[in-house]
Amino acid sequence: MAVPSEKLVSRPIQVHANTAGHADVLTPEALAFLGRLHRFAEPRRQQLLKVRRERQARYDAGVLPDFRPDTQAIRESDWTVAPIPVPLLDRRVEITGPVERKMIINALNSGAKVFMADFEDSSAPSFANQLDGQINLRDAVNGRLEYRSPEGKNYRVGANPAQLVVRPRGWHLPERHITVDGETIAGALVDFGLFAFHNAHALHAQDRGPYFYLPKLEAMEEAALWNEVMALAEDELDLPYGTMKATVLIETLPAVFQMHEILHALRDRAVGLNCGRWDYIFSYLKTFRGHRDRLLPDRGQVVMTVPFLKTYSELLIQTCHRRGAFAMGGMAAQIPIKNDDAANDQAMAKVRADKLREVQAGHDGTWVAHPALVQVALDIFDQHMPTPNQLHVKREDVHADRDTLIAPCSGTITRAGFDNNVEVALRYTAAWLEGLGCVPIHNLMEDAATAEIARAQLWQWLHHGQLEFTDHAPIDFALFDHALATHAHRLQESTLPGARRAADAAQLLAELTHADELGNFLTLPAYEQLA
Known part of the structure; x- marks a missing residue:
């Protein structure tokens, strides 16, 4: 399938990597398609990222997030999104995971209604990982996805697989291996564009998409840019307007105040x-990085029943x-414990209690990270949600007001919580640098979002000063440096994922934690060290 050539502009597009094994993904036509998306979106993307920085500067100066007065009419007027496609009418359990071949097969066969194939937080975006993921998804769409393990076991997709939904990277992440007119392209456009170019027609013919999950949005204008990018892609690929559909992750604190507006910006395809939830907690920490009165306790104490999270989910x-x-x-971050x-x-x-809370609150579905949890969640939703x-x-x-949505939760900072944050941040970063985007640690599936919580909490606890553990011992950098060195040594001496990059991860984490300002994303500086 090729994009009509008359719709493309022939300008310099360069791939700065060995494309062996991926030539049929990075075809001249596909690259030209990416170039068209980039030239359309890049000026707006850069402007929106600048707005993000300006917004955060206001928060750092003491301004608090709030509902926008200029969009009150959108919130108060009556309108609805376009009709939802049949394959997405029942989403009671969705499984998520990286775009690794065996993982895709197991997820599609898991019994979940939807599989979110993740190019973002559960994937380490090496160029090979991202392009292999495109090959794997193309094979899945075309019914030829198979995998043979080193032990000789064969895996293939069975009957009635989960509905495929793809999550590209967020607007902030670059793809340094592709430049257009000398500019680095957005990772979001590479993930979205290659998947759409190679699969949109096949999925449309099956009445199964293409469908997307959109991460890390902070404002309606960012959603509007996605809407326009999808409209452009539909036009380039000769698809009817509105073919592409999107679910938006509300995982930033600014976005919770613009949920009506985000849906409105995408109303033809939302x-x-x-x-x-995990990125949302991280965003709370990042938004209030300069606010001592809004520190959060140990990660394990920040659960969905605390007021700011309960209100967020119910308002959604x-x-x-x-x-x-x-x-x-x-x-649900839990995984089976053998x-x-x-x-x-x-x-x-814990999983059952969490899913029961969600279904009784009115949610239409939920997420799990492991195939073994699909049936656990299905049982709860089937029992309490007989309708699709x-x-x-x-x-x-x-009734969700501004103050409840930003209220800190009570709790304590313990030595165990501090040490766990150091270990999780270090081990995840090290594994990420080795190319792994989701890592089991202490019976939880950690991804970039949970590692970011650990990193952000450490920064806040250390930089706001004069904080104490429950035993009244001071929280200081000497303790952090010792814990980091101890865990780095243990990781180096182990056979755990990330062992080879333990020293690199420790140095990066030390730099980020000692820095005067909390960095926006761990994955941005880490990306420079990713193969």
């Missing part, structure tokens, strides 16, 4: 919003259902 349900869109619940039945039972009980979704649950009882 099908829902998702409670990206109310907003979505008023607009005819789905309200998706958050990720050889310890008691600990596994305890972990599964809960659009009829309007949650008109929810």
